[in-house]
Amino acid sequence: MERVNFNDRVAVVTGAGQGIGRMYALALARRGARVVVNDLGVTRDGSGADTSAADKVVEEIISAGGKAVANYDSVATMSGGENIVKTAMDSYGKLDILINNAGILRDKSFLKMTEEEWDLVMNVHLKGAFCVTQPAVKIMKANNYGRVVFTASISGLYGNFGQTNYGAAKLGLVGIMNSLKLEVAKYDIKVNTVAPNAWSRMTADVFPPEFEEKMNPQFNEPMVLYLCSEENKVSGNIFATGAGWYGRTAIVSGDGVCLGDAKRSISVEEIRDNFHGISNMDNKREHDSGLGMFEYMGPLLS
Numbered sequence: 001m002e003r004v005n006f007n008d009r010v011a012v013v014t015g016a017g018q019g020i021g022r023m024y025a026l027a028l029a030r031r032g033a034r035v036v037v038n039d040l041g042v043t044r045d046g047s048g049a050d051t052s053a054a055d056k057v058v059e060e061i062i063s064a065g066g067k068a069v070a071n072y073d074s075v076a077t078m079s080g081g082e083n084i085v086k087t088a089m090d091s092y093g094k095l096d097i098l099i100n101n102a103g104i105l106r107d108k109s110f111l112k113m114t115e116e117e118w119d120l121v122m123n124v125h126l127k128g129a130f131c132v133t134q135p136a137v138k139i140m141k142a143n144n145y146g147r148v149v150f151t152a153s154i155s156g157l158y159g160n161f162g163q164t165n166y167g168a169a170k171l172g173l174v175g176i177m178n179s180l181k182l183e184v185a186k187y188d189i190k191v192n193t194v195a196p197n198a199w200s201r202m203t204a205d206v207f208p209p210e211f212e213e214k215m216n217p218q219f220n221e222p223m224v225l226y227l228c229s230e231e232n233k234v235s236g237n238i239f240a241t242g243a244g245w246y247g248r249t250a251i252v253s254g255d256g257v258c259l260g261d262a263k264r265s266i267s268v269e270e271i272r273d274n275f276h277g278i279s280n281m282d283n284k285r286e287h288d289s290g291l292g293m294f295e296y297m298g299p300l301l302s
Contacts, residue, residue, distance in 0.1 A: 006032045009033045012087075012099070013101055017037065030066065037071065040072055051070070075100075081134065104125075125170060126173065155167040156169070157171065220242070253293065255283050258297075
């Protein structure tokens with residue numbers, strides 16, 4: 001079996017000082033990539049800073065014969081994102097791969113959540129992905145090649161108690177992907193999203209103790225590495241992973257019901273009486289862009 005390799009590729013992994021991010025950085029380096037290990041070294045809730053987290057991963061990579069440099073910038077500002085990308089350019093002269101993995105948690109039930117807890121999570125996960133991806137994609141576009149992976153969560157895709165801030169930020173990343181994939185398609189830049197599940201400091205109080213061995217972070221690694229590889233040709237997809245299971249998930253729509261046209265208004269009672277058909281998902285479909293929704297409205301627009 002031919003080995004997937006990243007020889008002559010340069011990768012940036014944000015939040016790579018611990019957990020899943022560390023796994024990605026080590027695996028990419030083992031397969032030939034030169035890696036920028038970004039980590040501010042904050043605690044799970046985003047407080048503090050410790051550069052040793054990124055330094056230790058870099059040391060691991062170098063001691064194993066690989067190539068890596070550390071970066072300690074925050075992803076949550078454009079200057080930080082630009083500096084992360086600049087580290088790759090200054091050290092290795094290019095950038096081929098970006099894994100947006102940095103994240104924090106400020107879990108709280110919706111009615112008890114503060115504005116600060118909302119903003120901190122949105123800034124790191126959603127704004128942070130924008131701040132790093134924009135300068136990275138500029139480089140990739142110039143080189144006519146790139147692979148970008150966003151890290152979403154099943155909390156964003158399907159919900160989780162006490163994580164409205166986290167879930168909103170994570171589903172927002174899917175929104176970035178859906179539009180970005182269209183803007184960069186002609187430059188051989190593939191943009192995908194993963195929703196990984198693993199035992200880590202982020203989930204230690206979410207999963208039961210018996211899951212620690214079964215939810216090894218390594219199980220998420222091969223899916224992400226494949227999406228970062230030259231062999232991968234898909235873009236705009238979401239993949240959920242965990243415990244050795246891998247599956248694609250998607251936002252879909254049903255056929256719906258055409259109730260009228262421009263010549264008359266629609267009443268609330270018509271919605272009520274047709275609600276079963278409107279809600280029916282028997283013939284669900286995906287769409288490559290928002291324009292796909294107009295397929296359903298065709299008879300009313302012609």
